[in-house]
Amino acid sequence: MGFVKYIKEEMRIIKERDPAIRTSFEVFLYPSFKAILRYRFANKLYRKKLYFFARWISQRTARKTGIEIHPGATIGKGLFIDHGIGVVIGETAIIGDNVTLYQGVTLGGTGKEKGKRHPTIGNNVMISAGAKVLGSFTIGENSKIGAGSVVLSEVPSNSTVVGVPGRIVKRDNIKIPREDMDQIHLPDPYLNDVTNLKKENEYLRGEIKRICNRFDEIQSTCDKLDELDIILAKLENKNNNQTSSK
Numbered sequence: 001m002g003f004v005k006y007i008k009e010e011m012r013i014i015k016e017r018d019p020a021i022r023t024s025f026e027v028f029l030y031p032s033f034k035a036i037l038r039y040r041f042a043n044k045l046y047r048k049k050l051y052f053f054a055r056w057i058s059q060r061t062a063r064k065t066g067i068e069i070h071p072g073a074t075i076g077k078g079l080f081i082d083h084g085i086g087v088v089i090g091e092t093a094i095i096g097d098n099v100t101l102y103q104g105v106t107l108g109g110t111g112k113e114k115g116k117r118h119p120t121i122g123n124n125v126m127i128s129a130g131a132k133v134l135g136s137f138t139i140g141e142n143s144k145i146g147a148g149s150v151v152l153s154e155v156p157s158n159s160t161v162v163g164v165p166g167r168i169v170k171r172d173n174i175k176i177p178r179e180d181m182d183q184i185h186l187p188d189p190y191l192n193d194v195t196n197l198k199k200e201n202e203y204l205r206g207e208i209k210r211i212c213n214r215f216d217e218i219q220s221t222c223d224k225l226d227e228l229d230i231i232l233a234k235l236e237n238k239n240n241n242q243t244s245s246k
């Protein structure tokens with residue numbers, strides 16, 4: 001594709017996907033435009049094994065746009081990176097056609113894999129702001145990844161994934177019933193421990209009170225026995241005195 005045709009195509013893509021654009025020339029201000037153009041050049045150098053120069057362009061672009069695309073990544077037509085800052089695309093990532101990425105997206109590796117370490121993104125996928133897609137699996141065509149999600153496994157086509165770790169909440173536009181999707185009422189282990197300790201404390205207090213009451217009962221029985229002993233001793237004395245006076 002010639003340069004003019006390429007720019008016209010970029011203008012069409014950005015106008016189509018960003019309602020904030022007013023004039024075609026604003027395209028030149030978009031970090032997405034700059035980063036993808038430079039990636040295409042860096043990728044050519046990379047494929048010619050000019051790794052240093054390819055990385056040099058990639059790193060310079062990252063400093064200027066906040067978008068770091070490894071020159072070894074494979075990117076199809078019509079990629080749009082909105083806002084751009086904080087986007088990282090790893091070396092073995094493969095991106096299909098008409099993909100949209102928002103700021104803060106990482107297409108990265110988990111650090112556990114070798115060789116193909118980064119995800120493959122199908123055509124027409126949208127990955128929302130701050131989402132992290134980590135590992136060498138595929139995100140199926142037309143899928144959406146929700147803002148702030150962390151996706152760690154394969155996503156089928158036409159799905160919506162949200163949350164950490166990412167779970168499918170919609171497929172073919174039909175909601176998937178959730179079993180354990182409550183991300184607001186999370187269990188609080190500290191509160192649980194405190195509640196258990198409170199219960200245990202109440203039980204122990206009750207036991208101590210019960211023992212004290214029992215002790216008081218025994219004490220009063222002993223006191224009564226002592227009194228009885230005294231009375232008996234007095235009676236015995238009286239009895240002895242009466243016998244001796246007779």
Ligand SMILES: CC(C)(COP(=O)(O)OP(=O)(O)OC[C@H]1O[C@@H](n2cnc3c(N)ncnc32)[C@H](O)[C@@H]1OP(=O)(O)O)[C@@H](O)C(=O)NCCC(=O)NCCS
Nearest residue numbers: 102127128129144145146147148160161162163169170175
């Ligand atoms: C995921 C997203 C694309 C919506 O996709 P969708 O297929 O239309 O899905 P819905 O809006 O019907 O949401 C489905 C469920 O996921 C939940 N959900 C949506 N986005 C979520 C998110 N980012 N995190 C957690 N839950 C989310 C919804 O609350 C809904 O839950 P419910 O079934 O209990 O009502 C959208 O919510 C999103 O994250 N957009 C961000 C776009 C973006 O990055 N913009 C930045 C511009 S600067």
